[in-house]
Amino acid sequence: MLDDNGKLVFGWERLQASLDFKKKLYDAGIVDKDYLTDGKGDKAKQDFVTGKLGMWGANGADIASFKTLKKNNPNAEIAALALPSTSFGQFSPLISQPVQMISVVNAKAKDPEAVIQFVDFMNSDKVSSVINLSLEKGAGLEGVHYKVGSSGCREPIDLEKNKKELSYLGDFTVYTKNTDPSDKCSNTNLTLHPIEPSIKTEANVADYELNKQFAAAYQSAFDAYLDKSRPMIGVISGSYLPALPQDMALNQTNGYKAILDILSKSVISGSSYPSDKAIKDSQAVWATSNGANIETWMADWFVKNKDKVLLTKDYYDFIKK
Structure with missing residues (x-):
């Protein structure tokens, strides 16, 4: 975080406030007592779609989980919640x-030109048209996986067939050309504005109704999370942080892990391990992990580079566009 003088510093006060909040949630029984063992969040997701959990954090427009929830509980409703003040x-x-590095070319590559040709191929209109859309919005080949409906947008022919034949395509989309945001058939626009199917079967109509419900919830996420008055936390996106010298990088990794272990222990220990004691222990661990030198190095880097990297505040200029 930045202090009152604009210097990049370690935000210990905020860390303690966060810890206090987590301890309150845990002590009140609001969160799963075994949450620390749910490393990938699979149990939390399962508890949410089966109606056992009222709040859950999804990564992106997870319409599949919403439809599973509705199947288990037809009366369930969802909305995005703004984070508490x-x-x-x-x-x-x-x-x-909005901008990030997704891959690199090895300096010793025998044929770097071929690498770029592959990127150009993946970014071509033809390839992008095959794999850029989701399974439910017409990925694949026309006549095989989708048809063009009366709306002019793609409609999947057989979702189950598509799952078997196209479900592996997701990771390839990082190389494909992004669809025009103004395109009514883009992933985002179709999620926010689902198109009524041209062929009305009982299943299609039911799915369309679910899509409309999810669209309203998805829109609420845009309203809640893209407001500049409630900015994304942090000064610099993780992708734009510099690479520390090797010895400092190891110190940082070990220091962060030790701090995380201390904070986790405090969360589940109630009054026997209060937050102020946990923060003091964390500061001591950080000090023995070369923390002061790491902070000095990062602060100096920030002074020299803050006008050259994408900062959190810059995200909102992209959002306007």
């Missing part, structure tokens, strides 16, 4: 980065 202000979850 704090003594430091009100913030939003991390926003997907």
Whole structure:
């Protein structure tokens, strides 16, 4: 975080406030007592779609989980919640980065020109048209996986067939050409504005109704999380942080892990391990992990580079566009 003088510093006060909040939630029985063992969040997701959990954080437009929830509980309704206000202000979850590095070419590559040809191929209109849309919005080949409906947009022919033949395509989309945001058939626009199917079967109509319900919830996420008055937390996106010198990088990794272990222990230990004691222990661990030198190095880097990297505040200029 930045202090009052604009210097990049370790935000210990905010860390303690966060810890206090987590301890309150845990002590009140609001969160799963075994949450620390749910490393990938699979249990939390399962508890949410089966109606056992009232709040859950999804990564992106997870319409599949919503439809599973509705199948288990037809009366369930969802909406995106703005994060609670704090003594430091009100913030939003991390926003997907508008610009980022997704791959590199090895300096010793025998044929770097071929690498770029592959990227050009993946970014071509033809390839992008095959794999850029989701299974439910017409990925694949025309006449095989989708048809063009009366709306002019693609409609899947057989979802189950598509899942078997196209479900592996997701990771390839990082190389494909993004669809025009103004395109009514783009992933985002179709999620926010689902198109009524041209062929009305009982299943199609029911699915369309679910899509409309999800669209309203998805729109509420835009309203809650893209408000500049509730900015994304942090000064610099993780992708734009510099690479520390090797010895400092190891110190940082070990220091962060030790701090996380201390904070986790405090969360589940009630009054026997209060937050102020946990923060003091964390500061001591950080000090023995070369923390002061790491902070000095990062602060110096920030002074020299803050006008050259994409900062959190810059995200909102992209959002306007």
